[in-house]
Amino acid sequence: MQTMLEEELLRAEGLMLEEQDETARDLLLRLAEDAEAYVDANCHTTETVQWFSFPTIFERLCYRRVEQDPRELRDVEEPLDRLYADLALADVRLGEYDHAIEALKQAVRWNPMDCGYRLDLADLFMISGNVQECLGLAYSVFNRASDARHLARAFLVFSNWFQQSGNAPASAAALRAARRLDMPDPALAAALNQAEGTDRDPDSLTDEEEAQILEAEGLPDGANAEVAICLLMCASDAAAAGDRYLATELTVRARDLVGESAAMALLQLIREGDKELAEEDEVDSHAK
Helix, strand or coil, rough: CHHHHHHHHHHHHHHHHHCCCCHHHHHHHHHHHHHHHHHHCCCHHHHHHHCCCCCCHHHHHHHHHHHCCCCCCCCCCCHHHHHHHHHHHHHHCCCCCHHHHHHHHHHHHHHCCCCHHHHHHHHHHHHHHHHHHHHHHHHHHCCCCCHHHHHHHHHHHHHHHHHHHHHHHHHHHHHHHHCCCCCHHHHHHHHHHCCCCCCCHHHHHHHHHHHHHHHHHHCCCCHHHHHHHHHHHHHHHHCCCHHHHHHHHHHHHHHHHCCCCCCCCCCCCCHHHHHHHHHHHHHHHCCC
């Protein structure tokens, strides 16, 4: 099924490039029906899985490292997340926002680790006025993101919400937190330009004021540490696989997020965890 689905997705994406959105959506809807039929016939555990009920990336990496994956969808090796993301895009272009929301829920269900889908869904919830779902999804990114760009987008979602609700200091604090991640995001750049010289200007706050406001609003101040842990764990895996370039790149990203001393401390903790796992595996192998 995978080769056929890949080819059909390319065809649908080509139709959207040609602005044949209705034809593309019809094709994607048919593919979605075929995909669900395939899943029903080949993966009987999916009925118990909800689109939102997945572990954080930190938990996911830990489970992967001890080969205990709590998710029940690993035997479906299909680009179903991409299928539903494309369907959502076609729906948005046709103004069918409710349908786009349902499609993106499925994209999140099939790839809960991709925070981009969560943030796209949060944006749609904001447009539809479902603030609770929007902020819940944006908040979930803080515990799942393996890319600082997604963290910046999450802070931007909160900044926009604070602006809409008339809380200028909180909007400025969220923008300041997003800016510190130093990610090339056009939406963030536009928001910073619009905020310059206003009561939402990030430069109107000190680091201490920003931290106090974010804490008061319930935004996690340890988000950078979460991402650094994920990056360092991935770096450890890359080093074990012999990919020194990737390992170095990920380690540098982690250092840039939390500082060199904190990154080294986190790396030491990860190495100690690896050592404990190796010792447990050795004991288990002897027991068998």
